[in-house]
Amino acid sequence: MRSRTEKTLAPEREKIIRTLLRERRVVRVEELCKELHASPATVRRDLADMEKKGVLRRVHGGAVSVESRLEEPLAFDDKTAIAAREKRRIAKAALALIQPNDTIYLDGGSTTLDLARLLKDRTDITLVTNSLRAAAELSGGGPRLILVGGELRRQAQTIVGTLTAETIKTLHFDKAIMGTIGMTLKEGLTTTDPGEAFTKQQAMSQAGEVILLAHSEKIGGISFAHFGDVDCADHLITDKGIPEPFKKQLQKMNIKVTVV
């Protein structure tokens, strides 16, 4: 018997490479060997095949995504790679809800950042955000962009605290698209930082509709600072990992649930 790690078959390897490439735009051969439990030779063969198909461009040491025209602000933290596929699909579902001339509040967080990336072409909306990374993402072009004023929380690269109220209170949003760290029926919506929580509350109170984007891992989790009950949200977009009873409960509370 071989080691516990299953051998990865060719089509599956290709899928993984595609995913990694979409996430990072650049992959190293060495990296892929570990990820795929395959030898460098196999990885190179795979890359060569995929290059023939036009999926990627090989470079010394690895490969880059062929649609590398997209620009990323900086190669900073990339722990956001976890569950990236689902997050992206959640973001895409949220994108479908945005209508022309909407004024949208976009919260900080990795899922909402994915959404920001999808908004680069939407010049027909106004986007208000407290996320420095979202702003950087859209600094080159895209929606009319309004930043919330306040103190930078470096850990999350968001603008938070009491000062944010000064900006937010003068605005109204058609939709507020929020992220969360924890979500339970009993404890409601929670996040790591009180300043963050305050700003979230402000934003939600000014919104006609609150759309919550949450990877299913967040369900059942509780963090430090409470920023609202689950029924603050009008619409939850999550992935298939959501427990059925939880989904039923939300629907009973008149919260729309979209599973992607």
Next chain:
Amino acid sequence: MRSRTEKTLAPEREKIIRTLLRERRVVRVEELCKELHASPATVRRDLADMEKKGVLRRVHGGAVSVESRLEEPLAFDDKTAIAAREKRRIAKAALALIQPNDTIYLDGGSTTLDLARLLKDRTDITLVTNSLRAAAELSGGGPRLILVGGELRRQAQTIVGTLTAETIKTLHFDKAIMGTIGMTLKEGLTTTDPGEAFTKQQAMSQAGEVILLAHSEKIGGISFAHFGDVDCADHLITDKGIPEPFKKQLQKMNIKVTVV
């Protein structure tokens, strides 16, 4: 033998260089070595390649963005590099004026951006800014950072407009460090955008001391939107290009002039 630092692939390096160049307009080889975990030789090779492609222009010590005519009308020749150096020196002089526990307003602009870079170690101050680039520069660490809220003006990557007043009016600054596009005795201080002018006025009105950083090229120039008379400034820092009569005039008006 290299240790823990991740290897950076060639296309990654190029992308990072492009990004940095877009943010700063000028990059030093030394700087890039650190950023890319590469040797000077490699960095020079990369720069040479990119120069061939026309992405940048190499100068002694590093490279300048080829599209640095954002605010510089005559930015094609060697003057760019020279001006960049002078701007850095102006920024350095301004740095010397900043004292522990100061609360500083930092205006947008290329010279002030140079100053932002010098502030990465100053954790002993509070910095308020409307410059997205300055914020990005300091997003990793440095002073307590407060961003002004308002609309993003993409051309200059600054936050401007009436909304900025909501944030600024609640704050007081020990020093406001301002840039300008034009500066004459008669027309005063002028900039390209009315929204920009409004925000500048707001910031200066809340400051105990107004320090103006201006490359000497700006002297004698007039732009579109007036944001104050020259005597709004308490202190001008500029380079040797300042005409002597102009300097005398300012001093007669009780404005301190520092020439670097």
Next chain:
DNA sequence: CGTTTTTTGATTGCTTTTGATCATTTATAA
């Protein structure tokens, strides 16, 4: 079950990339 085909991983020699050295050029300061 055995044979054939495909896929994989190891070995080898070759190419590209990288970083160190050093003489030369270029900037800065006195």
Next chain:
DNA sequence: TTATAAATGATCAAAAGCAATCAAAAAACG
């Protein structure tokens, strides 16, 4: 201006990556 320091380009050796080949292992097939 000259002196001093810094940056550069050329060269070269080491390291990393690569393609080709081949044998072993898996999968497919009868």
